[in-house]
Amino acid sequence: MNKTPDAVRLFQVTDSHCYASDDSRLTWTDMPIYPNLSLRAMLAHLSAEAQGYSALLLTGDLAQEEIPATYQRINALLNTFPLPVYTIPGNHDIPQMMQENLNGNVTMPEHVTVGLWHLLLLDTHADGKPDGRLTEAQFERFEQQLMTLPENHFAAIFMHHHPVPIDSEWMDVMGLQQKTYFWNLIEHFPQVKVVFNGHIHQEFNGKHEYADGRIVAVHGTPATCVQMKPVRKNIEFDHTKPAWRDIALLADGSVETRVYYLPFAVHADAINSI
Numbered sequence: 001m002n003k004t005p006d007a008v009r010l011f012q013v014t015d016s017h018c019y020a021s022d023d024s025r026l027t028w029t030d031m032p033i034y035p036n037l038s039l040r041a042m043l044a045h046l047s048a049e050a051q052g053y054s055a056l057l058l059t060g061d062l063a064q065e066e067i068p069a070t071y072q073r074i075n076a077l078l079n080t081f082p083l084p085v086y087t088i089p090g091n092h093d094i095p096q097m098m099q100e101n102l103n104g105n106v107t108m109p110e111h112v113t114v115g116l117w118h119l120l121l122l123d124t125h126a127d128g129k130p131d132g133r134l135t136e137a138q139f140e141r142f143e144q145q146l147m148t149l150p151e152n153h154f155a156a157i158f159m160h161h162h163p164v165p166i167d168s169e170w171m172d173v174m175g176l177q178q179k180t181y182f183w184n185l186i187e188h189f190p191q192v193k194v195v196f197n198g199h200i201h202q203e204f205n206g207k208h209e210y211a212d213g214r215i216v217a218v219h220g221t222p223a224t225c226v227q228m229k230p231v232r233k234n235i236e237f238d239h240t241k242p243a244w245r246d247i248a249l250l251a252d253g254s255v256e257t258r259v260y261y262l263p264f265a266v267h268a269d270a271i272n273s274i
Contacts, residue, residue: 007256008114008249011046011083012158013039014059014198015223017092020069026225027064031240035064035225036073038242041262042224043081046244050082054114059198059221060090060125060160062098071101079104086112089125090160090199091132091174111145116152117249118191120145122159124176132161132176132199139178139185146189154253157195164218166204169233174199183208183216192216194255196245201228203243203259219257221245 016039017026026033046056058078063070078085085106089095099108112119122142124132134142149155162175163182176182186192187210194217195208204220222243241261248256 006251008117009053010055010057010119010247010249011050011053012057012059012196012198012221012245012247013042013046013224013243014160014221015061015090015201015225016058016074017061017064017223017225018070018074019063019065020067020073022073024065029226031226033225033240036077038224038240039074040077042242042244043077045262047080047082053083055084055086055112055119056081057119057121057158057196058085058087059158059196060088061092061198061223062087062090063093066092066094066097068097068101071098075102075104075106078102078106081105086119086121086158088121088123088158088160091125091130093125095123095125110141114249116154116251116253118145118149118153118155120155120157122157124159124161131174132159134176134178134182139181143185146185146192149189149191151191153191154249155189155192156247156249156255157192159195159197160199162197162200162204162218162220163195164206164208166200166202166206166220166230168200168202168228168230171200171228186216187214190214193253194219194249194257196221196247196257198223201226202230204230217255219245222259222261 017035022036126133201223224242
C-alpha cells in the first residue's frame, strides 16, 4: 500500500495463539503450525518496515497456553519491536495475567490519541466464553470516551470479536453478542469511521450502514497462525501463511487498509533461523 503523507500509519496483527516454548506446535489443527515462530517471523518482517508507522495493534488471542510463561515470552518478543505495542485480550486470553506479565513497550490502553485520530481499544473478553461481550460498565466508559471526542477529530475502534456477521455460520455465533446496542451507541458519534477486529482467522471487509446513509467500515484481519476458509457452515482450515493488516488513517477522516501475508509458512526447522 502506498505511504500516504499526513496519515497515521498502523500495523494490526492478531490471533498469535502462542505458547511458553517456541518449539510448541498448535494442538487444534493437523497443520504443522508453530505459533511463536510465526509471530517471530512477523515481527522481524514488520520491524524492517516500521519507519513512518506509529504503533502495532495486537488484537487478542495472544496465548493458546494461558500461563504466565507464555505472556512473558510474548512480552520478550514484543519488547524488541521498534514501535509502541497496544494490545487487548481475546477469548483465549486471561486479561489479569496479561496485565501482570506484559510491560515495557507493551501496554493495554483503552484510548490512544495520534494526531486527529483516537484509537479506542475495547476488551470483549468474557470469562469462559468463546463469544464477545461488553459489560454495562464497559459500555458506560466507552460512551464517555466517545463524548470527549472533538467534533473535528476521528475515531478507529479495535476489538477482538467481530461486530457484524461475516457469513460464516460456525464463527458468527462467536461474534460480539451486543451488536445492536453497540451500533446504536455509535450512531450518535459521527467521529467513528472504522472498526478493526481479529478472532475470525480470515480477511473480511464489511460495513454497518445507518438509515441516514452513514457507513462505518468493519475490517477483520487474518491470524498470525492458521487461517480459516470464509463463508463456511463448519470450520475449515485454509493455509498457514501469517497475515497482518496495514492501516492508514488519513487527515480527512478516510481510511486506507490492506491485508498482507508473509510469502511462506513457518515450520519447526525455522526455530534457530528467525
